[in-house]
Amino acid sequence: MAATLHVLRPTTPTIAGYLRVGHTGHRKLADLHAAGRLPYRRVVFDAAHLAEQLELAKTLKASGCEIVLDPNFAEMATLGRFGSSAIQKLAWANLDRPWEPSDFDRRRNHDAAKAIAEFAVNAGVHAILAPTHLVENVNDAWRTTDLRMCEALRYELDRCGGSDIAVDYQLITTSALLKDAAVRAAFVADIEAMPVENVWLRASGFGATATGAGTRHFIESVRALHGIGRPLIADMAGGFAALGAAAFGAVAGISHGVGQKESFKAADWRKPPTGGGGAAAxxxxxxxxxxxxxxxxxxxxxxxxxxxxxxxxxxxxxxxxxxxxxxxxxxxxxxxxxxxxxxxxxxxxxxxxxxxxxxxxxxxxxxxxxxxxxxxxxxxxxxxxxxxxxxxxxxxxxxxxxxxKGAGETRSRAPNFRGGTRAVSAVLGR
Known part of the structure; x- marks a missing residue:
């Protein structure tokens, strides 16, 4: 009997889709999941809103979804967000004013990191975004503080029973700063040695309404960050602009909400919130x-x-x-x-x-x-x-x-899926 030759083809890496739950709409997502109509397998929850969304998080985790926690630490250093009632309920918030880099020494780093780690362990998440801040220039004092905070969080997770919880680095900056080659090289040098699995890139000026020129600049700039050696996720980025960045290999995944968190504008963080009613359907x-x-x-x-x-x-x-x-x-x-x-x-x-x-x-x-x-x-x-x-x-x-002009020399590595077994609502997910 003649031998049969089987040709094994390499698996094509998928583009990872992360769905941010945000502050509204979680009940609609719960209904979709119950009806088997929520195809996403990677879901991001804000720590500030997890108390009212915990049941959904537990249900999604039980069905095999990967649960990622955003500690909302960056918002605590901004005039426009630190005073939010949801933010101020968190144990690592400052009730008096926005955090400043000078507030943090190594002891304070571990105090905040410990509180965040314990929260993540109690919530039962698979991964947590590192507690970092908006960096608007290469000499920003938050840069070194954020690196120490990332290491402190990994240490505290291991110490309090969260060794199985992954840490992903949040690089929050501006599209303009990313155009600077020296700055990109500094970011690579900063992050490549960090104890993280993925890098989430949130760039002010890039997102669902980005221009053609802006999207091209983003793709060309981000390619230089492949030197970090970790999968890159475009955070708070939606629309054809984000899909294009993924298709061109600049990033390996995109993260956004439904009608929210599809773009990021640093200017919004500088202004006190105006209040007002909810958005129309x-x-x-x-x-x-x-x-x-x-x-x-x-x-x-x-x-x-x-x-x-x-x-x-x-x-x-x-x-x-x-x-x-x-x-x-x-x-x-x-x-x-x-x-x-x-x-x-x-x-x-x-x-x-x-x-x-x-x-x-x-x-x-x-x-x-x-x-x-x-x-x-x-x-x-x-x-x-x-x-x-x-x-x-x-x-x-x-x-x-x-x-x-030809493909870039490198493509972002694909992130590993960190959830559990597949279930009804997640079986077709990314």
Whole structure:
């Protein structure tokens, strides 16, 4: 009997999708999970809101999801966030004023790290983001403090029974600073020796509404951080900009919420919160890579050809089309974003950039051009559609030129999955 030759092909690394729960919407996510409609396998919880979301975290962990904790330490050093009632309930908060680098010596480092470690162990998470801060210049005093805090957190986790909890480094900075080669080299030197598994990159100025030029600069800048030798995750980054960064190999994963935490603006942290009510319900239109309020979406639907082109035609996502897009906006978004990640993950890494351009951006631009020609009565909605078209065209032009110049010499390593066994809601997850 002739021997059978089996050709083993290397597994294509998937793009990791991390879903940030944020301060609202956790009940909707719980309902989606109960219905088997939450495909994400990696979920991030804020420590500031975990008390009211702990049941969801436990349920997701029991179903096999990876649970990551954000200690919200960076917010405690900012005027616009330190006074939040949710933030101030945490044991490592300062009730009087924002933390300053001068507040921390080695003893204070371990006091805060101990409190965070004990919180993480009690919460039963798989990983925790290191307690770091916004770094806006290479000489920022937070740089050295953050490195010591990261090491202190690892020590305290090991000491209090959390040796199985991974630490991921949070590099919080600005897109402008990342353009500086000397600064990037300093970041690599800082982080490469840290006891961390992944590096989460939160860059002010990059996110769901990033320009084509901004996205290209981000990709080119972040490639230099591959020297850290750890998987890179674009944090608080959504939309085609984040998907493009992953497709081009600058990062190996993206993290964002549903209608929130899809971009980061450092300026928001400098201003006292203004308060106000909750945001109106919005629906994500993936062909335009943006959200619309219910009345705005209705204005598009009422234009001739608008409903047939822009209401969700995927009955496995939205059984009743446009109505479900609005009524079940969370379900629609997580389904469509996960499918974008799933599609890109199924393509070999060396072809992902061109696939993203041809199969994601180009069809979206064609649809956006059609939308810009609709006779939409609401001038503001028509203008928003036109702006979406222009942004995507410029994104396509910038990334097509980058692709034409050839792939980068390196790609980010893929992060390991740190959850448990697969379960019903997580079986198709990333």
């Amino acid at each position: 919005r629906a994500y239109v993936q062909e335009l890579d943006r959200y619309f309020k219910e009345d705005q979406l209705q204005a598009i639907f009422e234009a001739k050809g608008g409903r047939s082109r822009f209401s969700c035609a995927d009955t496995s996502c939205c059984t009743h089309g446009g109505e479900d897009m609005i009524e079940n906006g969370h379900a629609h978004f997580v389904t469509q974003r996960h499918r974008q990640l799933d599609d890109l993950s199924g393509v070999p890494e060396d072809r992902r950039a061109s696939h993203f351009l041809l199969r994601h951006l180009d069809p979206a631009i064609r649809t956006a051009r059609h939308a810009a020609k609709l006779k939409i009565v609401d001038d503001k909605v028509l203008a928003a559609v036109g702006q979406a078209k222009v942004r995507m065209v410029r994104l396509r032009d910038a990334l097509a030129d980058l692709d034409a």
